[in-house]
Each structure stands twice: as C-alpha cells, then as structure tokens.
Amino acid sequence: MRYCFIFLSLLLFVACNAYRPLTEVAVPDNTWKTRQLPASPQDTTGDVVAGFDFLVHGDYIGSGVPLEIMQQAAPKMPQDRPFPRNELNEGIPYFMTAFTAPNGAKVANGNCFTCHAGRVDNELILGLGDSFSDYESSMVFMGTMMRFGMGVKYSKKKDLQPAAFTDFSNYFRRMAPKIKTTQPGSNPAFRLAEACMMHRDPDDLTYVDDPLYDMWGYNIATDTPPLWHVKKKNTLYYNGIGRGSMPKLLLQASVLGTPDSSHSRKSVEAFRDVYAWLRSLEAPPYPKTIDRQLAQAGEPLFNEHCSGCHGTYGPEGDTYPNKVVNLNVIKTDRLYADYINQSGIVDWYNSSWFATSAPRSRFEPTAGYVAPPLDGIWASAPYFHNGSVPTVYQVLNSKTRPDRWTRTGESKDYNWKRLGWNYDPTPKNKKWTFDTSVPGYGNEGHYFGDKLSEDARWAVIEYLKTL
Template structure:
C-alpha cells in the first residue's frame, strides 16, 4: 500500500549526444565565487490560497481516475495538511482534483511527496523528504495501473481521457528515475524525461524525444522550501533563473496536457510563492547551551558567513555560486546539468519565451545555501552524502559507507544529524555508499581548519538558526 502511494507521488518531483559513459568532471572555471543576480518576482499572491493550492490544486493536470481508488482509501485521514473536502480522506502526498481533460475527478501526487519530510518523529511541510526511496523500478507499477484503467474504462470515456496524459509521461520518465541510493531524489531527471517528449512551443505530447538522456540516474538531496524566499536562483547548481512561478510548478510536466493548462497553473503558483514567503523552519527541539552558541556565532560569522549569510535581527544572504574548483564537492550533478539537452530545450520553450520568463543558466558550481533550520535538513551536501553537521565540518571523519535506521527519531543531537552506523559494504534499506558515481562525500573542507572546540561551538550555534 505504501509503495502504491509512493508511485503516485512521483508527480511531485523537478544531452546533445547520448552518453555512453558518465559525464566528465570539468572544473576549469575562470572564476571561484560569483554572485547570483536577483530577478523580478510576482509577489502579489495570497499565502493561504497558495497553501491550499500546493496541497490540493490541479497543477499536475491528469492522474488515475478517483473512482478506481475509493476502496483503497477506506479509513484514511489527512492528519498532516488537515485538508477539507475529498482530500480530507487522502494521504497528504496525494491530491484529488478535476482533470484538465475529461472533466472528471482524478488522483495524483502533489508537491508534498518530496517537500514534506520527517524529523524527530514529526512530518514537516516544506522540509525535504530524505526518506523517499527510488531504488525500485517504476515500470511494472506503470503497467499495472495502465492495465487497470484499460480494464475498467473504454477509450472514449472521460476517465480514460483524463488519465491519458499522466500515462504517457509516467511511462516516459519511469526508465530514468531509478536510483542506486536511498533518500536521493531524481527530480531533475523526472523533469528532463518528461520535457523531452513535449513540444517546446505549446507543451503538447511528442512521441519522438527531443534529446537523448544518460542511462545512469543522478539524484540529489531535497532542499527545504523555506529557503526559496532568500534565493535569487533555484536548484543546487543555481540553474533556475528568472520567474520562480514557472520554476516551482515544473512537477506539472508529468501530467498537464499543454501550455493552456500551464498558464492556469502559473496563477496558482503566484499564491504558492506568497506562501513560501511565510514559511519558517521548525525550531530545534532540544536544549541549547546559549553561552557556547554565542561563541559559535563569532566563529561562524568569521569563517562561514561570507557564503552562507548572517542570522538574527538583521539577516543577510549573499546568494553566492561557488565553483567546483573551490568547493571540490562531487562534480557530476553540475557537469550533467550543464550538458543535458533539457537546457537548450527549456530556453527555446514556452517557459523562457513567454511572460513571465524563466530560463536555465547552468554553471560548474554549487550554491552556498542559507542555513535556516539546518538541524532538520540532514543529510548534507547537494547529494546527501554526509549524515551530520559534525562530519560536514571535519572532512577526515566522514563515513564512506553509512546507514541510518529509517526512523526519523533516531537523531544525533551532539553531531546534529542522523545517527548512523559505519559499514564495510552497503547493505540494508538505508545504506548510503559514497563510492558510487555522483555521491562522493569529498569537498567542502572549509571546516577542517577549525579546532575541535570551534566546531563544537559552531554546531551549538547552528541549532539556533
């Protein structure tokens, strides 16, 4: 049952030549750090409407006929988002809505599939879901759902029409999102796989792909949504520029029929953007040594604030992109995004060619993120390869292969992150292997120069953010 909801929740997720090998590791930028410029944003939305829309809106466009699933929903209650209406009896990562085509009620995933995470036993809307698992193939499930719809509905019935777009894009993306790490999220690959079958002008379905894709699935950790209000660009490599409403609603590419439906979704995401302006991280739930935290603030502001900003009454965030040559973290994701065929497609498409415009500007680097709520956002680095802040600040003590229990209450308050066990080889449901391509735990060695006492103080300070 849980796997079924997870499959439906895929809708919440994000090369000029076909790769026969993995992408290169180019780091030869002529820059080390560069600021990311701000773009005008639509800031006239309604936060309450945005919260309702992101949890129950029709922005995915199509899905599985709701009538098919009624019996499976018996006894279900949404205790996380506390929605009303038909969604009151659906799990929080799933929404029922009227399909763009067919005019009938369908069910699909929503943004909270990936953007409601669990920590300390609590599910937090806006926190990245680090407990998702995309290691199983989704192709069999797609076939099962298709067989069920074909058996129950004829092709001239509205339920089949409402399901058709979702079916096309689900089948298109399923081969490209299977990962080899637990918790890693293939949102970029999902968007890439769906957009390769969309006409760039009107976003209608194309049978022939627009570009090729690498066979290997590269995935990332999921950043918290409360950081959006501070950012001038989205995604770990800062590729997402321009209007955020279009960048935020890209999960829609899994099921919307065309650009007409996309324009309707944009209106809803103006409200979502307004809700994100109000979103705050959860407070650290344990005691804090305030004297030690004050010492840590001094160390942090001297050594870390230039890239990660300052916090308190007068907050600052510099929006800096740090080159691969300087940060030295795993380069595959940045290299892959820079060479993907989705970049040229996106910049020639409805997204970039109609108002309000968004565009892709890939760089060989990663954004130094804000650190609000950092205690809740383990694991760390863009690929989720480091389980705790203590290991992030001391690169020599990062585990090569580590496993967590899968219980969000299994938290290390001293090291600030997931309690973990070091392993000789990856085994078990939640084992993370940093030796696999794209998931190295190297780089970000800036904390190595600090003393043990300074790192301890910084960790205590970070609990207050």
Template sequence: MIWPPNALSLSGGERNMAMKYRLLSALVIIALASIHFIGRQVTKYDPGKPVPIPKTAQRTGNAAKGYTYLTTGDYVKGGLPLEIFQMGKLKEQNNYLHRSGTNETIPYNFTAITASNGVQLVAPNCLQCHAQLFNDSLVIGMGNSLMDFTAGDQLNAKNMGLLANLLKANSPAKYEAARNFIQVTGTISPYLKTAVRGVNAADRLAAVLVAHRDPLTLQWRDSASMPIPDEVIPSDVPAWWLLKKKNAMFYNGFGRGDFGRFLMASNLLTVSDSSEAAEVDKKISDVLAYLYTLEPPKYPEKINTKLARKGESVFIDNCSKCHGKYGAGGEYPNLLVPAAIIKTDSALYSSNYQNPQFVNWFNNSWFSLGDHPAQLVPYSGYIAPPLDGIWCTAPYLHNGSVPTLEALLNSKTRPTYWSRDYPKPAYNYTAVGWEYKIHDTPAGNTVYNTTLKGYGNYGHYFGDKLSAPEREAVIEYLKTL
C-alpha cells in the first residue's frame, strides 16, 4: 500500500508527517485481517486421514445493517484526528461504497468515527484486508493480496512518540481522542515486518495484542504478560464469500464456535475493556449475515464450455473428495487435510503448537464466555477450502506463494523467486492468476522468496498426476465456479 501517493508534492514538514501516517496505516491494516490466534490444544487425529469439522450453529442478523456497520461503524474505536489524516492528501476519488458525509471524502478502507470527547477521528476498517480493487472495481470480500508490510520495523515507538508530542502541543483534546490508538500502535509496531510484500502478518499481530491484553477485562497492559515468538509467519487473506460454507475459520480450521467472536477480534487494537467489546458483539451478527450474502465475481472472459464440462468430470474424480461439488446438489465436506497428505509449508500450523500460551489466553478469555463462545482447536494440517471464485483469488496456497492456478496444478512450474508489478499488476486469464516475472536469485522484499521459512511453495501435489490436457480442462472448469 502506498500512502500518500503524491507525498512528493507536499512541503517538507507535511511530507514527514504524511510518511508517518503511511507507516501507521500499514500497521493497522494487519490488525484488521482475520486474526489467527495461536497455541496448543491436545486433540488426537489419525495423521493419515482427513478430519471432518463439525458444524456449529451461528448467530443470525440483518445483512443490510451489517453492511452499514461494516462500512461506517466504529468497531475500531481509535484512529487519527481527521485534520491530521487529511494532511496525507489521501482522498476517495470514486466513493466506491457510496457513503455520505465525511466518509464520502476518505478512502473505502477507512471510516470516520467520533471519539467520546467529540473529536472526529479516521479509523481503519475491515476493508483494508478484505476488499481489493480488481479490474477497476472494488470487490468486497476479496482478500487484499497487494499489501506491503515490509516496512514494519520503521513503525516504531519513536514515531508514535513524535505524533503524540505534536498533538499534545497543538490540541490536547485531539491527543486525548487518539491517545489509546497511538499507545497501542507504538507498542506493537516494532514486532511487525514481513520478508516480502503481498502477505499478511495477522498471526504475529494477534500474538502481540493478546500478550498486552487482560484475557477477561481486555484492558491494555504496558508490558507483555507472555513470551512473544520471534518469527513473523506470513499468510494470504482468504475470501469472505467462502465463509458461508465453512464450519470453522482460518487455514487450519481452528476457529471453532461463534464466528462473530473471531470477526470482531480487530476490536482488540483499540478496545478499552470488555464492556466496550460487548457493544461491538451485539452488532457483529449483522456483519456475519452480510458476509453470508457475498458471492464471488463472475469470470469476465469467454469460457470454453465443452472443455469446462470435461474439466468438471476430471475435478469430480480427483478433487471433489476434499474441495466438494458445485452447482445443483453441490456439497462441501469441510475436511481438515493432515500434514502428511497436504505437504505444504508447515510454519503456520506448527506455530500453533509451538506457542501454547496464546491458545490458553483465548480459550480462557472473554471471547470463550457467554451464550455464543468461541474456541481454538489447533490441527497439524490445513483445511481444504471451498473453491468458489478461485479464479480471482490468486496467489494460491495459504501463504500466497504460487502466482497462478496453472502452477498450482503443476508443481514443476512453480517459480522459486517471482514478482508482480505494483501497485497494479496485470491478471492472466489463461494461466489464471497474476502476471509475474521469474527471478534467478532473491532480490529484496519486492520478490517473493519461496526458500524462506513460512514462504514455501511446496505441497499440494495432487495436480501433478494429471495430464496436461486434464489440467487445462480443470482450469477451464474452475473458471465457472
């Protein structure tokens, strides 16, 4: 994410301030991803067989109210004073969400809110991670694969201190309104940095936040109460429209129970206490109801229907056992695929077992209480996701390490080092995925490096056994989903 895009047109003082807010924006984006709490819970599985995930009843709500709350609500309670935000000259040009008032003038992934003392703030919202501009249209629910958190180490307490001093000197009321936001982001920022752009550091962010929150009151602690892991494990952002088919959340299916409790976890960034969280909790079922209405975009190019029908037969014979069947009478099996079968990069699910303090925090926290509790149940492997709209959700695998469907189904063609153009990479409708450039060696944070821990592109070798014509047919069929 580049903010502000026209920073060089600002004066020196404005430019310095704008750059600080650019860094701040990049930080808070991470907090709005579907946060992956991590830890250990002893559950015995047969390591050689997929495991079905049982269904849990979910709360119902009003989808229209959920959309309004998602796009204009104050579920993130803190942010920057409006005047400070506007110094970055980041303005909404298209009003993609058709919002009114102040929200009409700011980007879709921010929301104007009012602090308790009446100061107007601009807060990041969930669309930072869960929406993306695609073919010049905003697609709500599409995971944002164009994020850039490689500057995480620059988001440090010193910058937050400078911002705090600026506000204290010029407007104590604005400082008071933004104080909690500045304090929290200043504390967590030194921990966050990904090795390459285009991936999310939600697991790391969640770990830092819960380490500084009381599990029952949710109040902020200046000192971490538990060890924070050193590694930043990357992940891709899954599509929201898949949620209606799922019995559990997250890539390893360990988000069990009430989905609303996980959806509102971004509130941990600025929540004052559990009573404030309870107010958000009352409205989050409406958001879930809205997410259940989302459908993937239709493939915009011409589809070879004869080839797609052949691909459907190949898919049913080779892929449907785990990924389900589609169309009339379709069904999705909700299967967890063990590590011995899937063989993909293990860093994400392994981190759940290597840091048991976080699952203990969550499973004994406010989120696990009440009449719609949530719980974490780690697993050594990953869920086989539904494939609705898979044509537009590149890059692939849980860490976004494979740029196209063509490469996903033929592991021999997966690039070790690859890059996309930024900020607007081109899409390849034949290979189905991002146009990319292959590199011979690592080249800094602009090139995806699959040799790094957590960034591996291995595993999911099931397409390798297919012939080239069969793979071509399956890809044509997947365009129809």
C-alpha cells in the first residue's frame, strides 16, 4: 500500500536546533533540601473497569487517521493481544484505538499504551514506560506526506475523513519539528504538549495559527515513568509541576487532536474512571529467584538510607512522602527542570481551560526533582529522569556509570543481577548509544549510594527486587 509507510511511521508518535544554555533557576530558599508536595483533593469514585475500557477504546484524542488506512497497515504491526478489543478495534494493535470522530468518521490514533507499555525479557508489561521508543528521526517529512496522501485519497468533498483528520493534522504539523530527540529511548512528551498547546486558545482549546508563546529550540526528552506510581503521587511529572485534578492532568495527551474544550469536558469525566484504573494498577513482581536472606539484610539498610525520600514498603502497607529534592542537593542534570520552569507553557496552562474550569489543575514549578516510588524498580531501567544510567547498581555506585553505552535494542538483553540493561561500554551500535555528554542527559548526581559498602549495596539491590 502506498500509504503504509506514512501511517506505519505515524505509530512512533502516539504517543533539534543549536544548543544554547538556559539561565539556572534560582532556588528561592537555599536552606531547604527536600520539601513535601501536598496532596490535592481527588475524586476517587471512578469505575475501574470503565476506566480501562476508555483508556483503550475511548475517543479522548478526538481525531486521527482514517480507520481503513490503519486496518490495511495493521497486519504488518505487532500483534500482541494483552487485553480484549471491542468490535471496532478488532485487529488493531494494543497501542492504537479506533473510534468515531465527532462528525461520524471512523478514525484511529494512539492510546496511552503507545508510551506506557514496555518489555522486559520479551514480556509486555502494561503501565511500564517503553524505553525502546525512538524519536531520533524527524517527523516533518512524514507529516507532509501524510497530508498529501489524505488529499489524494479523499479528494471528494462529501468524504467525512478529511474533516475528521483536520485537527490531528494541524497539531501534528506543529508538533513534528519540535520533538526530534538526540538520545534513543527518550520520550519527548512534554515537548509534544508544549508544541500543541502553544497553538490552542487557552479558553476553549480551539486551534490558533499564530503561536501563543515561544519554545526553546533545543529538545530535552525524558525516561517514561511507570503508570503504577500514579496512585502514590500527589503531583505529576519529574519536577512535580503538575498539581490539582489528576484526571485533568492525565488528559493532557488529548491536546494532539481533540477539537475543543467541549470534547475535553466529556473526556475528563471518563478520565475520572481512568484515574481509578491507574489507582488499581500494581507493579509487576520480580520474576526470578530472590535471595531472601540477602534481601532481609538489605531492608534495614534501605530504610536507613533511602526510605526518607522513596518511602517504605511492607505487608503492613506502603508509605510515600512525596518529596521534591533541591537541585543543589540531588545534583542530577538540572537542564530539564530549568527548562520547564522557564517555558511559556506554565503561564498558558494556568490561564487555560485546564486550570480555570472544574476540576481544576495547574502548573507549579519547583527547583528540584521528585524522588519517585520504587515499587517495580527492577523493571523500569534505565534510571534518572533522563534515562542516563543503565542499571540500579550504577545508581548506587556513581563511579561505575558509563559516559557512553550501547544497548542491543532487544528487551531480552537484561541484567538480572544489576537490575537494568546489559550494554557495551565501547559503543559500536550507534542506533542504541546513549551519550551522557549531550546537554540535558548527564549521569551525574544522586551520590547517596556511594557511602554504602559493596556488600551493603548488593543487599539493598536484592531488597529492591522484593518491592
């Protein structure tokens, strides 16, 4: 099919210019080391079953490519079937959703599992961030060909498909030049939202041609966090900027194609159910043998050195403090936090439909990074907000972190001892080479594990397998 190339490439979404330094964001009070991020009132009455169904079958993106095109391409796509599909989605990959657009056209677009379903040892884990996504190639040409193909195939004015495609096309065109990354596995989700929101009227979310704020020319992407942590978090995103209504914050993915706020108002009600499903999601258990005696020795070490920021875990219940750690304390690469704090998206968001209508959400930047929960940490390599460290062992031993490292790109190539990806420290495979000298992707910081003895370090790692 002459359109297959265009739309197969599109699956990489649904999901750089010259570098110049940002001004470091001053920490308001240099005496603070960590701060607890307070909880916001949340509606927890959603329906778990309805939430999952809307996540995989809902129309929250609002527009997309014609379903018939997706059905033609589907046989060439991964055919994993981790959950049942409804009749309209029969044969559509798990990371895509077919739905009826507001004008009645049948379309398809990505769903949340495009980014939040990953593999370890060839096993697909729903809710795990996909660390094998690749946005290093520009999508500009793909977007141009996509629009050209639509014009050729659906030239008749009576066709419903072009109108249903318009919103997605508008935002894809604006987004495509902004999300090309410099590191394999990195996800440009924040940049995608930033590029789409700058062309939306903040009051009703309709498309505007002229950008409403400026974007920095350099793209900084991140590792994709696991979804099972959402239930423990008072805020969203690596620096805790996302505050208020979780359904509203989670709905931000819809900015790629939703037509306006009237459509989003319907979706946010359904996302109350999506939030309920996320609250029910559990971390996958470690699938290999655990040295219980060593893990038992590691538990008090973890509780002494790590639990103050990352929480406690046990049969009597978990605790999680929701602490943001000062950039001058954590010392991990600060460029991402500084970038978000200076982005025009903050003022746009706080004057937009997301913040001014109930349930309200808002952006409140911090000069730090949030210490994440650690349940399921065994599966979520690579580590740090930018994915710069391949294994847990190297998180706890900074002297062993490689400056450049190459993965094979195969999920089976996993290091069950060090908890993370096997890699070649003398890179040969350029495609999956991570370079920590690139701005925004440094592997420095989080030196707290360096104080542990080697035996203590291995005991802590064995304990982490039990979480």
